[in-house]
Amino acid sequence: MRGPGPRPEPMSSSVARPDCCGGLGNIDFRQADLCVMTRLLGYVDISDPRFVAAVLAITFNPLFWNVVARWEQKTRKLSRAFRSPYLACYSLGCAILLLNFLRSHCFTQAMLSQPKMESLDNPVAYCVGLALLGVGTVFVLSSFFALGFTGTFLGDYFGILKEARVTTFPFNLLDNPMYWGSTANYLGWAIMHASPAGLLLTVVVALIYVVAVLYEEPFTAEIYRQKASQSHKRS
Numbered sequence: 001m002r003g004p005g006p007r008p009e010p011m012s013s014s015v016a017r018p019d020c021c022g023g024l025g026n027i028d029f030r031q032a033d034l035c036v037m038t039r040l041l042g043y044v045d046i047s048d049p050r051f052v053a054a055v056l057a058i059t060f061n062p063l064f065w066n067v068v069a070r071w072e073q074k075t076r077k078l079s080r081a082f083r084s085p086y087l088a089c090y091s092l093g094c095a096i097l098l099l100n101f102l103r104s105h106c107f108t109q110a111m112l113s114q115p116k117m118e119s120l121d122n123p124v125a126y127c128v129g130l131a132l133l134g135v136g137t138v139f140v141l142s143s144f145f146a147l148g149f150t151g152t153f154l155g156d157y158f159g160i161l162k163e164a165r166v167t168t169f170p171f172n173l174l175d176n177p178m179y180w181g182s183t184a185n186y187l188g189w190a191i192m193h194a195s196p197a198g199l200l201l202t203v204v205v206a207l208i209y210v211v212a213v214l215y216e217e218p219f220t221a222e223i224y225r226q227k228a229s230q231s232h233k234r235s
Contacts, residue, residue, distance in 0.1 A: 043114065043117055043197070044196050044200055045114060046200075048110070050106070050109045050113045051110045051113070051114070053106045053110070054103075054106040054107050054109070055204055056106075057099075057102055057106040057107075058107070058204050059204070059208055061096070061100060061103055062211075064095075065092070065096050065153075066212065066216065069092070069154040069157035070157070070219075072088065072092075072157055073158075078091070078092070079158060079159075085155075085158040086158075086160065088158055089149075089150050089153060089154065089158045090153075092153060092154065093149055093150075093153030096153055107186060107189070110198070110201060111189075111190065111195040111197050111201075113197075114195065114196070115196075116193070116195060116196075117195070117196050118194075120191060120194035120195075121194035122194075125191055125192075126191070128188075129188040129190070129191030129192035129193075130188065132184045132185075132187050132188030133184070133185055133188030133192070134188075135181070135184055135188075136180075136181040136182065136183070136184030136185035136187075136188060137181070137185060138170075138181070139177040139178065139181025139184065140177075140178055140181040140185065142169060142170045143171070143177045143178035143181065144178070146166050146168055146169070146171065147178075151166070152178070156220060156223050156224075161224070161227055164224070165224055175217075176209070179209040179212070179213065180209070182209075183205050183206050183209060186198070186201065186202045186205050187199070187202045190202050
């Protein structure tokens, strides 16, 4: 609400006065982002062992599966040890699932050990978080059903390739829907718990997935490029 003062000049005036805030052009959005991060950090004890454990779990998981998958692709030692690329892929997939359960547990414990943000502790925010959790779950599950177990858990590194890259839902909406669905799950979970620690950890999840995509995408594209080249030569 405006306080008492002179009325603004008509729109037809040749010179317009700035409004009370100086106009949107005078807002420093970098400072605004910094204020948001500063406020979040004011709620979060990043030295808390449970928070550190969550960060380590979030960071370790993609590192683990990428290192193991690249090693398998180069040496085929897992396939030889299990006497089947399928058994080797299933074993790695189960290990990844267990690590993901551990990551989610560490994430939740880190949230519960730190204070809530009052502005998020209300029914509207809870419903928004629940909606994000629902959308994220749809993306994760639909990705899994579209790819299958071996497609989800790095089967292409074991030589288990599909005829072509999947382009059906949800891959027709966005790239890497499983990663971004997982990120939406964590974001929704954090909002439902009104947790600044959870929001900060969700940022870590998103950043780690961005790095993972940058690392994985060129390699996966090259695998299918080689497959297409070989199929073309045969035909």
